[in-house]
Amino acid sequence: MSSTLSDVFRSHPIHIPLSNLPDFKALPDSYTWTPKDDLLFSASASDETLPLIDLSDPHATTLVGHACNTWGAFQITNHGVPSRLLDDIEFLTGSLFRLPVQRKLKAARSENGVSGYGVARIASFFNKKMWSEGFTVIGSPLQDFRKLWPSHHLKYCEIIEEYGEHMQKLAAKLMWLALGSLGVEEKDIKWAGPNSDFQGTQAATQLNHYPICPEPDRAMGLAAHTDSTLMTILYQNNTAGLQVFRDDVGWVTVPPVPGSLVVNVGDLLHILTNGIFPSVLHRARVNHVRSRFSMAYLWGPPSDLMISPLPKLVDPLQSPLYPSLTWKQYLATKATHFNQSLSIIKNYLSSDQIS
Numbered sequence: 001m002s003s004t005l006s007d008v009f010r011s012h013p014i015h016i017p018l019s020n021l022p023d024f025k026a027l028p029d030s031y032t033w034t035p036k037d038d039l040l041f042s043a044s045a046s047d048e049t050l051p052l053i054d055l056s057d058p059h060a061t062t063l064v065g066h067a068c069n070t071w072g073a074f075q076i077t078n079h080g081v082p083s084r085l086l087d088d089i090e091f092l093t094g095s096l097f098r099l100p101v102q103r104k105l106k107a108a109r110s111e112n113g114v115s116g117y118g119v120a121r122i123a124s125f126f127n128k129k130m131w132s133e134g135f136t137v138i139g140s141p142l143q144d145f146r147k148l149w150p151s152h153h154l155k156y157c158e159i160i161e162e163y164g165e166h167m168q169k170l171a172a173k174l175m176w177l178a179l180g181s182l183g184v185e186e187k188d189i190k191w192a193g194p195n196s197d198f199q200g201t202q203a204a205t206q207l208n209h210y211p212i213c214p215e216p217d218r219a220m221g222l223a224a225h226t227d228s229t230l231m232t233i234l235y236q237n238n239t240a241g242l243q244v245f246r247d248d249v250g251w252v253t254v255p256p257v258p259g260s261l262v263v264n265v266g267d268l269l270h271i272l273t274n275g276i277f278p279s280v281l282h283r284a285r286v287n288h289v290r291s292r293f294s295m296a297y298l299w300g301p302p303s304d305l306m307i308s309p310l311p312k313l314v315d316p317l318q319s320p321l322y323p324s325l326t327w328k329q330y331l332a333t334k335a336t337h338f339n340q341s342l343s344i345i346k347n348y349l350s351s352d353q354i355s
């Protein structure tokens with residue numbers, strides 16, 4: 001499972017110096033963002049609210065479908081992930097980022113690697129630094145965790161494994177709710193497997209830390225991006241910071257609701273639905289009172305599987321909006337073209353042209 005996604009970045013190395021976040025009273029220029037650094041930096045904010053859906057609601061399919069259509073994101077309760085496990089993953093994340101920086105650097109992500117400690121990959125697309133640090137897990141975290149916690153790593157590996165299992169099941173359930181709302185049936189997605197449980201899908205778990213910031217209004221935790229996934233399921237601690245963007249509304253803060261999870265439609269689900277579900281543009285802001293943690297489960301298809309718009313969702317008189325491509329190909333496109341990737345692949349005539 002680990003090798004294939006990691007392969008993608010071997011040919012897309014990034015060099016982003018890892019620096020300990022500065023402990024200044026004022027923000028250094030290298031961390032000060034203006035609209036010149038990100039066009040939407042100061043776009044208007046709105047007090048609209050993202051849908052909060054109770055998954056045990058008999059109308060869950062319709063509610064999820066509507067949220068995917070209009071926002072490309074929603075929050076969920078009654079999702080079945082034990083609250084004890086959410087506490088455990090939050091505890092793990094806090095323990096990891098509270099380690100001394102020299103220890104964290106022992107598990108630093110290599111330039112052409114994907115797992116380990118470092119700044120977000122998207123940092124290479126911006127001139128300014130982001131006020132955050134991250135840790136990416138793909139496959140087994142054993143080697144990295146042994147370097148971080150020489151005597152407690154097994155306990156932490158178990159938490160990651162259990163978290164991944166629960167998230168994979170939840171992702172499959174959400175996928176059927178979302179696609180079910182469009183009339184897509186199990187027979188329409190053969191790669192979901194004989195039990196339609198999406199076994200064989202791949203995922204990355206991304207742990208994020210946004211330390212207390214002296215001048216949050218001029219800083220950026222994680223810059224605006226869409227996820228290159230089918231879906232992302234995110235757990236945030238009790239500190240707000242996540243914002244989602246809608247052209248007609250502006251930036252909307254997603255408040256932490258205890259025990260709830262945030263779900264984002266990613267670029268691949270946008271492609272699979274032939275553009276019906278938007279993949280949500282989102283970012284993380286920081287604050288000067290509390291540090292913030294988030295734990296994202298970035299879920300995608302088997303990395304070599306061809307993904308294309310579902311025939312059922314393509315108007316018979318029109319061509320599909322997107323060509324077929326694999327997750328690996330899409331990640332490679334994203335590594336070069338970042339937020340332009342969807343419009344770039346739209347203009348390819350066939351997947352032959354995507355290397």
Ligand SMILES: C=C1C[C@]23C[C@@]1(O)CC[C@H]2[C@@]12CCC[C@@](C)(C(=O)O1)[C@H]2[C@@H]3C(=O)O
Pocket residue numbers: 005114120121122123136203204206225226227228229298331334
């Ligand atoms: C599967 C993946 C999605 C991701 C790139 C990655 O290979 C592993 C890290 C993921 C992440 C997490 C933080 C935000 C993001 C944009 C980034 O820089 O690294 C996503 C990537 C993505 O969705 O494109």
Ligand SMILES: O=C(O)CCC(=O)C(=O)O
Pocket residue numbers: 206208222227234236241242243282283284293294296
């Ligand atoms: O910290 C957050 O709320 C957002 C994290 C995120 O977007 C990601 O990890 O892809």
Ligand SMILES: [Fe+2]
Pocket residue numbers: 225226227232282
């Ligand atoms: Fe994201």
